[in-house]
Amino acid sequence: MFSRHVTKDISAYCQGELPAEASRQFAEHIISCAKCRREFEEIKLGIRLAEQLPLVGAPDSVRTGIEASLGSATERIHVNRWWQARVAAVAAVLLVVGGLGVWWFWGRGFRADLPRASWEVQRLNGAPRIGEKRIGAQGQLGVGEWLETDGNSRAQIAVSSIGRVNIDENTRVRLVETEPTEHRLELARGKLSATIWAPPRLFFVDTPSAVAADLGCAYTLEVKDDGAGVLRVTAGWVALELKDRESMVPAEAACETRPGVGPGTPYFEDAAPSFRSALEIMDFGSDGAAKAGALDVMLSQARSRDTLTLWHLLARVEGNDRARVYDKIATFVPPPDGVTREGVLNLDQGMLDRWKDSLEASWFVNNTIVPKPIAETYWRLKNGVTRRVKTLQ
Amino acid sequence: MAQKHIDGAVIEACQQGDRDAFQLLFETYKDKVFSIAVYSAGGDRAVADDVTQQIFLKLFTAIRQFRGDSEFTTWLYRLVVNACLDERRRRKRWLPWGETAVMANPSEKKPQEQRVDRLEVAAAVQEAIAELKPKFRLPILLKYIDGLSYEEIASVMGCSKGTVASRLNRGHSQLAKRLAHLNNWAA
Numbered sequence: 001m002f003s004r005h006v007t008k009d010i011s012a013y014c015q016g017e018l019p020a021e022a023s024r025q026f027a028e029h030i031i032s033c034a035k036c037r038r039e040f041e042e043i044k045l046g047i048r049l050a051e052q053l054p055l056v057g058a059p060d061s062v063r064t065g066i067e068a069s070l071g072s073a074t075e076r077i078h079v080n081r082w083w084q085a086r087v088a089a090v091a092a093v094l095l096v097v098g099g100l101g102v103w104w105f106w107g108r109g110f111r112a113d114l115p116r117a118s119w120e121v122q123r124l125n126g127a128p129r130i131g132e133k134r135i136g137a138q139g140q141l142g143v144g145e146w147l148e149t150d151g152n153s154r155a156q157i158a159v160s161s162i163g164r165v166n167i168d169e170n171t172r173v174r175l176v177e178t179e180p181t182e183h184r185l186e187l188a189r190g191k192l193s194a195t196i197w198a199p200p201r202l203f204f205v206d207t208p209s210a211v212a213a214d215l216g217c218a219y220t221l222e223v224k225d226d227g228a229g230v231l232r233v234t235a236g237w238v239a240l241e242l243k244d245r246e247s248m249v250p251a252e253a254a255c256e257t258r259p260g261v262g263p264g265t266p267y268f269e270d271a272a273p274s275f276r277s278a279l280e281i282m283d284f285g286s287d288g289a290a291k292a293g294a295l296d297v298m299l300s301q302a303r304s305r306d307t308l309t310l311w312h313l314l315a316r317v318e319g320n321d322r323a324r325v326y327d328k329i330a331t332f333v334p335p336p337d338g339v340t341r342e343g344v345l346n347l348d349q350g351m352l353d354r355w356k357d358s359l360e361a362s363w364f365v366n367n368t369i370v371p372k373p374i375a376e377t378y379w380r381l382k383n384g385v386t387r388r389v390k391t392l393q
Numbered sequence: 394m395a396q397k398h399i400d401g402a403v404i405e406a407c408q409q410g411d412r413d414a415f416q417l418l419f420e421t422y423k424d425k426v427f428s429i430a431v432y433s434a435g436g437d438r439a440v441a442d443d444v445t446q447q448i449f450l451k452l453f454t455a456i457r458q459f460r461g462d463s464e465f466t467t468w469l470y471r472l473v474v475n476a477c478l479d480e481r482r483r484r485k486r487w488l489p490w491g492e493t494a495v496m497a498n499p500s501e502k503k504p505q506e507q508r509v510d511r512l513e514v515a516a517a518v519q520e521a522i523a524e525l526k527p528k529f530r531l532p533i534l535l536k537y538i539d540g541l542s543y544e545e546i547a548s549v550m551g552c553s554k555g556t557v558a559s560r561l562n563r564g565h566s567q568l569a570k571r572l573a574h575l576n577n578w579a580a
Contacts, residue, residue, distance in 0.1 A: 011562040015536075017543045017554075039566070046565025049572050052515045053522065053537045058427035058445060059438070063419070065446040070453075 005029070006036050010043040014181050031200055031215050031237060032360075034353045040201065044181055117178045118142040119157050126153025128167070146174045149190070159183055162198035163214075176206065187229075191222040200237075209257035213239040217251070227259035232269070240266075247312060250363060258284050265312045268305055268363075275301040279309060282316075295321055304332040304362045311356055315347055333359050404465055407456050415453060423449070426473055429534045433477035435523040440480060448476045463548060466539070470549040474531055481527060514575055521571040529564035532557055 006026045012018045013026045030036050118140040127134045128149045130141055141147050141157060149155060149171050157165045157173075160183055167173060171190025177183065185192075186206040195218045196203045203214040208227030212219070217236025223229040231240055232254045240247045240255050242262030249255045255266040264283035267276055278294035278301070285291055295317070302310060310329050314322055326344055335344065335351070336358045343351040399421055406414035426448055431441035451472055459468050522530055535541045535549060543561075547554045 008559060008562060011565050012543065012558040015543075015561075017558065042569045043562060043565045045572075045576060046567070046569035049514070049518050049521075049568050049575065050533055050537050050565060052511065052518050053432075053533075054428075054515050054519075055424050055538060056428040056431050056441075058423040059442060061442050062423060062427060062445045062449075065442065066419075066449050066453075069446065069450055 005033065007039045010036075010040050011047065014044060014047055027200055032357065034349060037201075044201075047181060118145075119159060119175060119178065121147060122156045122158070124154040124156055124166070126150065126169075128153045128155040141175045143175050143177060146172060146188075148172045157185075159194075159196065159203060162202060163194060163196035165195075166193040168192065187221060187223050189223050189225055191220060193220045194218065207257065209259045209261065210240045210242045210263045213241060215239060219249075229257040231255045231257070250308070253308060253363075256280070256283065265309050265316065267309045271303070271306055271309070272301045275306060275309075282313070292321075295324070299324060299328045302328060302332075307332050307359045308363050311352075311359055314344065314352065329355075329359070333362060399465060401461070404456070404459065404461070407453075408459070418452070419449060422469065425539050426469075428538045429470075429473055429531075430477060430480075432519065432522055432534055432538075433527070433530065434480065436519065444476050444480050448472055451476070464545065466541070467545055467548045470535060470539070470541070471551075474535075474549055477531070478527060517572055517575060518568070521568050524571065525564055525567060529560050529567065532560045533564045533568075536561060 006013070006029045009018055009022065009026055013023060018026060030040055121128070121130065121135060121139045121141050123135055123137055123139070126149065128139075128147060129135065130139050130147050131145055133139075135155070147155060147157070147167060149167055149169055151169050154169060155167045157167065159165055160178055162183065165173075165185065168191040171192060172188040173190070173192060174186040174188070175184075176186050181202070182204065183202055184204045184206065188208070192205070194203070194205070194214065196214045198214070200215040201213055205212040205221055207221065207223045207229045209223075209229055210231075212221055212231060215237040217233060217238055219231060219233040219235075219238050221229065221231050231238060231249055233249045233251050235251050237251070238249045240249060240257060240263035242257075245262045247255050247263040247266045249266040252270070253266045253268050256264040258264070261284060265279055267279055271279075275298055278297035281287075281290050281294035282298065285294065298306075298309070298313075307329050310325050313325050314329075317325060322345055326341060330341075333355075335341075335355050339351040339355050344355065399418060403414050403417055407418055423445070427441055427445045430444040430448070431438055434440040434444065452469065455472075459465065522533060525533070532546050532550065535546045541549070543554045543557045546557045546561075550557065
C-alpha cells in the first residue's frame with residue numbers, strides 16, 4: 001500500500017542508522033505491511049540476541065607472548081612508576097567507593113536485581129507508590145519495579161523520550177524493560193492511557209490476556225481483576241497479540257481480551273449493539289449453536305465499516321462460515337485484482353493483506369485523516385512546528 | 394566508544410616508541426581484539442591467542458605508518474579483520490569446511506519450554522555467530538563488540554554503508570532463525 005517493502009532497512013532502522021525521512025517512510029510502511037512486520041520481529045530478535053554477545057577477556061598468555069616476541073627483557077611491556085601510581089590511585093578510589101557501596105547496600109538490604117534503568121513518574125493525584133514507598137511530586141520507576149495507585153491516586157509516566165502513560169486509580173503496572181529497541185510495561189490490573197509518538201513497535205504493554213503493541217498511537221487499556229481486558233484506540237493503530245492470534249485495532253475501534261483466549265476481534269464502537277453482542281459470543285462463547293446464530297446476526301447487521309471486524313473473522317471461522325463472511329465483505333468492497341475467493345478462503349496472507357488495504361478506506365469514513373495516521377501523526381507533531389516556522393519565513 | 398582516551402597524543406607517543414603509550418593502547422583494546430579473534434576462530438582460544446598477538450605485534454611495528462587519514466579504531470580493526478580472515482584462510486587449508494574448535498562453554502540446545510538464563514543465551518549466541526559466514530559475522534562482531542557505527546564498519550570492511558546494512562540485516566536474520574527456540578526468552 002505504501003511504496004516498496006522495507007525489509008532491507010530493518011536493522012538500520014532499529015539501530016538508528018536511517019536518515020529521518022527514510023525512518024519516517026519506514027515507519028509508515030511497516031504499519032500496513034504484515035510481511036515487513038514479520039521480518040521486523042525476526043530481525044529485532046536477532047538484534048536482541050546479538051546484544052547478548054559477551055566480551056571475552058584476553059588471557060595473560062597474549063601479553064606474555066607479545067613480550068617474548070618483542071625479545072629482550074628490556075623491551076618488555078612494563079608497568080612503569082607512573083602507571084603504578086595511576087593504578088594505585090584508581091584502586092584507592094575504588095576502595096572508598098566500594099566501601100560506601102557496601103555501607104549503602106547493607107543499609108537498605110542488598111538486592112541483586114537493582115533497577116538498571118528507570119522512567120520518571122509524576123504524581124497527578126493522591127499518593128501513588130513505587131514498591132512500598134509513596135512518591136512525592138516525582139519518582140523514578142526502575143526496571144522490575146511496580147507502580148501502584150489506590151482509589152484516590154493517579155500518576156503519569158514519561159516513557160523514555162517516546163511518549164507518556166497516565167495511570168488511573170486502582171492500577172498496578174510494572175516496568176519490564178526499557179531499551180533502545182523495546183520499552184515494555186506490564187499492566188496487572190486497572191487502567192492506563194498511553195500516548196506514544198515513536199515509530200511503531202517500540203512500546204508494548206503486557207496484560208494477563210494479550211500484549212498491546214504500539215504502532216504509533218494513543219489508546220486506553222483496561223484490565224479487570226479476572227484478567228479480562230479492553231483496548232480502546234483514540235488515534236493511530238494498536239496491535240493486540242497473543243501467540244499466533246493478532247488483532248489490528250485502529251482509531252475509534254476497541255477490542256476485548258480474555259485470559260486463556262487472547263485478543264478478541266476488533267470492532268468499531270459505533271457498531272450496532274446487537275452486532276457487538278453477537279461478536280462477544282463469537283469471540284468468547286463456547287456454545288456452537290449460539291455462535292452460528294451470532295454469525296447470522298453479525299452478517300445481517302454489518303455495515304461497510306464493520307468489514308474491519310469481518311476481515312479479522314475470516315481467519316477465525318472455518319468452512320462455510322468463512323465463505324459467508326467472504327461474500328458479505330465482497331458486497332461492500334470487492335477484492336482487488338489478483339485477490340481470489342479461493343486464495344482468501346485458504347487464508348493466503350498476501351491476499352488477505354491486499355484486501356485489507358482496499359478495505360481500510362471504508363474504515364475511516366468519519367476521519368478526514370488518511371488511514372495511516374500513526375507514524376504520520378508522530379512525524380507531523382515532531383517535525384511540523386519546524387516546517388511551519390520555515391514555511392512562514 | 395569506550396576508548397575515547399586514546400587520543401592523538403597517545404598515538405603520537407606510540408609512533409615515537411613510548412612503551413607507556415603502547416601499554417595503554419594494549420590494555421584498551423586487548424579484550425575487544427581477542428573477542429573478535431575468538432569468535433572468528435569458532436571459539437578456538439589458542440588460535441585467538443596467536444592471532445591477537447600477531448595483531449598487536451603488527452600494530453606496534455606498523456603504527457608509524459598510521460597518518461591519521463582515518464580514525465585510529467578504523468585502522469586498527471582493519472588489521473584485526475585482515476588477520477582474522479588470513480587465519481581462516483590458513484586453517485581452511487587444513488581443516489574440512491565447517492570444522493571448528495568447541496567453544497569454551499558450549500551450551501546444549503534447550504527445549505523452547507525450558508527457561509534459559511542469560512549465560513546460556515550468550516553461549517548459544519556465540520555458537521550461532523561462529524556458524525555465520527565471515528562476511529556476516531565480522532560486521533556483527535564490530536557492531537556488538539565495540540559498537541562501531543555502520544559508517545565505521547564500512548570503512549573497516551572496505552565496502553559501502555549499504556552493504557554493511559544489508560550484511561547486518563542478513564546476519565541478524567540468520568541469528569534469529571538459528572536461535573528461534575530462544576524467542577520466548579527474548580520476548
